[in-house]
Amino acid sequence: MSFWEAFVLAVVEGLTEFLPVSSTGHMIIVSSFMGIGHDEFVKMFTVNIQFGAILSVVVLYWKRFVKDIDLNFYLKLFIAFIPAAVFGFLLNDLIDSMLENVYVVAITLLLGGIVLVFIDKWINAPVGEKNMSFAQAFKIGLFQCIAMIPGVSRSAATIIGGMAQGFSRKQAAEFSFFLAVPTMAAAGGYKLLKTYDSIGAEDVKVLLFGNAVAFVVAMIAIKFFIGFLTRYGFKVFGYYRIALGLLLLALMASGYKLDIV
Template sequence: MDLLTAILLGIVEGVTEFLPVSSTGHLILAGSLLGVQDKGTATFDIVIQLGAILAVVVLYWQRFWSVAKGLAGGQARSIAFVRNIALGFLPSAVVGLIVYKAVKRLLESPTTVAVALIVGGIAILAIERMVKRVRVESVETMPATTALVIGIVQCLSMIPGVSRSGATIMGALTLGVDRQAAAEFSFFLAVPTMLAASGYDLYKTGAALGEGDWLAIAVGFVVSFLVAIAVIRWFVAVISRHGFAPFAWYRIVVGAVALIALHH
């Protein structure tokens, strides 16, 4: 993979990681378009997501620091925050270990992505119409069972094109979580989830990567971090005003165009 391609894919990752449109799906479609679909690309797609995840740590460092201080002091809110993130992470950690090889194969299928984009877009529109009642307004006040169920729903995002953020946010909304709280829980949940996914993938494939592969990953990581910094706050502002419907229609259009292009 040349550096220009790594930069372009880093931009795609940074823009799409926290939007409910599937960053992995977009990376697969973009990689197919750029002619870089191979087994090494699957590892690149997974690992550069850490750059976008680092953006969450930077933007919300005060929140994380406050939680850390609260844990040291035994504060109930901080304990609830960590408990909920852990419960949300647990299902994907277990399922991911079981279906790792199957997921890697799916990462080579642009058609799977296109179909999942369309189906997911329709699901978002349906959920947006159904969900009205809000019972949870922050990550700290989320019941443990709600966090666990959202974590189970997150497992659907192992299918490329479903979207990790889309699955967790829509799952949260159906359980009565406020829009902004749902988005923030998805952001925070991404940190342990993608750290684990990237670490496990590098453990499995790192020895086979060459110097050029590591350089491409480093470039994609930095670019995705810088772009994600700008996108996260924009995303929270958009959903507060317009909800998730614009992203649903975008998914449907992109999925349809991709299907036509792939099978023309």
Template sequence: MDTVLLLKAVIMGVVEGLTEFLPISSTGHLILAGALLGFDDDKAKVFDIAIQTGAIFAVILVYWQKIRETVVALPSSRQAQRFALNVFVGFLPAVVLGLAFGKVIKEHLFTPLVVASTFILGGFIILWAERRAPVATRVATVDDMTPLDAFKVGLAQCLALVPGTSRSGATIIGGMLMGLSRKAATDYSFFLAMPTLIGAGVYSLYKERALLSVGDVPLFVVGLVFSFVSAWICVRWLLRYISSHSFVPFAWYRIAFGCVVMATSLAGWVRWDAA
């Protein structure tokens, strides 16, 4: 396989891993990186979704002890059963709305104005959420969540169907506004990402299987590996970061990136409507 193409896969994998779990929208960054690299055809779009699985494997590794304990205790523990139910309940809204409106969203909302606006608006929402009077914390850990808490966060995750919103941003900030602690909201966002992103990756590969061939395997493996490594580093860093910092720096980054989206679109450098 072409060495240059593999190098592009490395870069895209790193971009995916570093941005997937931060509240800055991995989709927006992959669109920009793909355009700058000339890696933005139909196969590249499938690649972008598929390599999310690599990032999810990193989360599974970080949370392996919790996952293993839950699976082992599932037959007999009410707490483990409630936790599994909460992940399922939070996952459902994105499945239903994604299948119902995904095609329409891709056709009508992948525009420079929408992407730039959601980046900038999301940044101001984070600033507002961080600077308003703190919401009384009702839920200290993910084990304290109720199915209703999970469903509400699942609805917040659906906002990420709009390009530029950020799945992690919607779930973490949404969870905090609903009374989850910063740690609980972040942890649940990661657990919710597991079925959501694995499902999206498998569905995309199946749906677009006609575009792929055996010769694409090295490309996808490279992307998955680098997505996994960079996401593992990023997730471990983020869990340390939230213990003593707010998300304000990410808010200003989103606002600046929204301006980049608009500038690159007006200059004709990136086709944001071609995602």
């Protein structure tokens, strides 16, 4: 993987990780269009580049994570993280196989887009904030498991899960950001542990560069998303997902080769 390819994927990751459009799905699509070979390093890169994105959450919410230590807060994150940890470990090979299939991404983008267009009508989220119970945190964690299917969007699944528990868009989105930290750190660490012996010195440079780019771009994306979601809801992201999903299906129906090489 070249530094240019790493830069493009990092920008895509930073922009889409915390938006309800599926960062993994977009990286698969971009990788396919750019003809990036999907070897073990590329698979590891698309997961470990998330370290940069989650670091942006810790920095932006430094007071919540580091300065004002709240054991209940960390316990709720751990409880919400458990379902993804269990299912992610059990279904790791299946998830890896789906990461190579753009058809799966196209379908989930389309279906997820339809959900986002109507979700604000289905769930009337309150404006204010309320305390989250451990049971509610666990249920949000179950929603996160849906995002193991490429194209679903982890942020969309967990935000909708939070709103379904009676939380405001802003509170649900922020908890989604917080939950991303242990979830993506575990996924990235596990993938790195499995592939570290095949990583060369040049690969390390590419990986560090990609994470740095993803960190900066994600900082901007998070600040934008909170304000936009609070004011306008999900509909715009839903229409975008539907258009992108239909475009991918049309390209594949016309014979255009989109599967990862």
